[in-house]
Amino acid sequence: MKKIILIYGASLAVLVFLLKYLEYQFFAKDLALEFYLAVIAMLFTGLGIWAGFRLTRPKGVVIKMSADFVFNERELERLGISKREHEVLEWMAKGLSNQEIADKLFVSLNTVKTHTSNLFLKLEVSRRTQAIQKAKELSLIP
Amino acid sequence: MKKIILIYGASLAVLVFLLKYLEYQFFAKDLALEFYLAVIAMLFTGLGIWAGFRLTRPKGVVIKMSADFVFNERELERLGISKREHEVLEWMAKGLSNQEIADKLFVSLNTVKTHTSNLFLKLEVSRRTQAIQKAKELSLIP
DNA sequence: CTTGAAATCATCCTTTCGGGTGAAGGCTTT
């Protein structure tokens, strides 16, 4: 923010200087008024465009609550992912550990590990973070 | 786009008309040159701001391929996440292991581990999958 | 009834993660 103010201040200073110089030229060398005006107009138009550019840049806080998720059943079938595996995948994507998923689904840790292993094979990945990524790309999960 | 051009053209026409009127007043009523200049400057600054606004906010007609992700710098600052940590976060979200990230950034595995640990503290999570999730919610990463 | 897929659980072993702690060098601010 400080930077912007500095740049703006500097620009203004330069502009004022230019204007004064042009004003001098105007009276000294009898330049056409139109030329003088054109230069001023262009300069301030440029300044305005720049200012508008800065002003319209939101710089943050855009929260999107898109709920437009269409479940891709074809991909599921194509990859041969079973219902249970898909369930595990969903919990995995929510950041749960294998143990926590096991507790959620009332099965043993080993079972979840088996499911995750199979998932990794079917999704052709080797880590859960990659699995989540790929699953989202394929619209297997929201 | 045609609309914008039309409006811009119309505005220019009006401005020119105004200028000519002012020019007449200038010579006829002996207004101060400074006043004349100030009016011109303000007008064109306003025009520029409007143009900049239009240019940066196409509002529709532009085909945007990339996802509408607006980087949330405020959250980053609020959470006190450094540039390097954010960088690690990005690679983490792409499914890379700590070792792979270390290779990408040309630092040691230990360094990456330090960054991830700090990230987990700052994001108030305990697993990388959760960190990725939270970072996405906060628009820290696409 | 047999076959096969799905779901369940297990064991063994290796790699990766996560947590804790410490520390050195660089850069900025006070």
Place this chain on the structure above:
DNA sequence: AAAGCCTTCACCCGAAAGGATGATTTCAAG
């Protein structure tokens, strides 16, 4: 100069994850 943050790296330890393999049960389809 001193304080503070960032970045870098190190070591240790336990927990979690991943890979390989095998086994049992259930259930639907051939």
